[in-house]
Amino acid sequence: MKKTIYYMFMMLVCTQIQAQKDFQGMAVYESKTQAPKFEGMRGNRDITPEMKKNMEEGMKKILEKTFILNFDKSASIYKEEEKLEAPGQQNGFRIMVGSMMGGGGTFYKDVKTKSYTVDKEFMGKEFLVIDSLPKLNWKLEQETKQIGGYTCYKATVVKEPSKTDFRNFRPKKTDDKKEEAKKTSGETKTNFADNFEMPKEILVTAWYTPEIPVNQGPENYWGLPGLILEINDGTTTILCSKIVLNAKDKAEIKPSKKGKVISQKDYDETVIKKMEEFREMNRGRSSGPAQTIGR
Template structure:
């Protein structure tokens, strides 16, 4: 009897320890539909077909990223995979600003137990440490299923407020809006880049999660489903898991960054929006207009 009790205690301890030491790694490929530059202007200059093609190709590359999510039972860190810059890839102020607004940043730490997140970001040469509560989405669990990487996944949908500081949320204005704006101007049918886009108030998010990996985690700030989120789509951006490794021999330290000025998400967004407005006015006031993106 004593031996049986001892074995049960050892087994229980082993299960608790296994849960405590559980860790996984998921690789995600993020792709966003690149905007079209046809019929636009760069300051006072028309964008030629050659310029348009070059800008769209560079934008496409900027919008294709690989991220690594390391997670345990309660926390995770999500970070862009480091890649070497190719010669001539460094751009001007517009490119630097857009890189800061496309889901990038440093290490995105989520703690689903405390329902909080921490992410370090660099914007216009300054380092910020955004600390705030995790956004809670009202997920609607669907019956539709599919397989992703051999895992059975279930569909879930939600509606969320679109961030005004995330470039990926920019949508082209419809033709009626453009016509109305043209009538109000001098009759020129071509406008500046930023005048052709708008940000919707809300966006519909579709996620696919697998209960086979029972953690309340996912890419970026997505969470709250009964299983690891393997795919997310918001109409413009698709984040798809391409690889999963569970309980690897080498463990990763999952903890938040501590560098940068601590700031709330609201205050950080206000800072970014203010700089965006300043940058826009500077470009509009420039006689020759801003140079093509990426130069």
């Protein structure tokens, strides 16, 4: 009798271990970033009201994306949902801004080793960024709300923004007196990059659910006692719209291997250098034929 009970106990333990090993989930996230206003460029004679409107609408489309997060107990893959675009939609402006935002890629997180791997494309070159996951000192709050039927708890963290993520730039406040002085002096040329600045720190608010006990989330967010279903940093909101647990078809959760291996620090320095070169190249450039930016 004792042997029978022992064997039943061991079978139960093995079943639970196997269930944990096979556990996998999929979450769909809608990411929206507030499109920047180009009011600070009103002194630039090259930017017509129609171009300004097209730029803002084009930016809005670029900054609204759908992502898929496939996860298990220890790792996850976060990737933009692939969509077919009509011919002509990939215009130069969208390609340039998309490149400045990292060019998409597959974000792999391993919470056991506290590391991540992400393949990025920047200005036609492929990189494989491998580094340690950021240490996020979350402050757990008591506030709760419902997201898709799951009870979620609030958590906040103050962090340094990535200087290579275009979404972190904030529009500079316009000084009307200085703008008027520029007009009076005839200095009307304005560089695009001069209208934005990078904040020293950003406050991030997350909503996580202990009902799905994995410390995963979108992008490089992790470390909470439950799956993160929403992220907000003031300009960007990432909200989970669908969750599927233990589907019959399992996704392959493995890091990408394409691209030149590089650390996050070296990648950031490479991007910043190229962006500065681009900025200087366009600073003070004389007016040329106006080019309409398509939607």
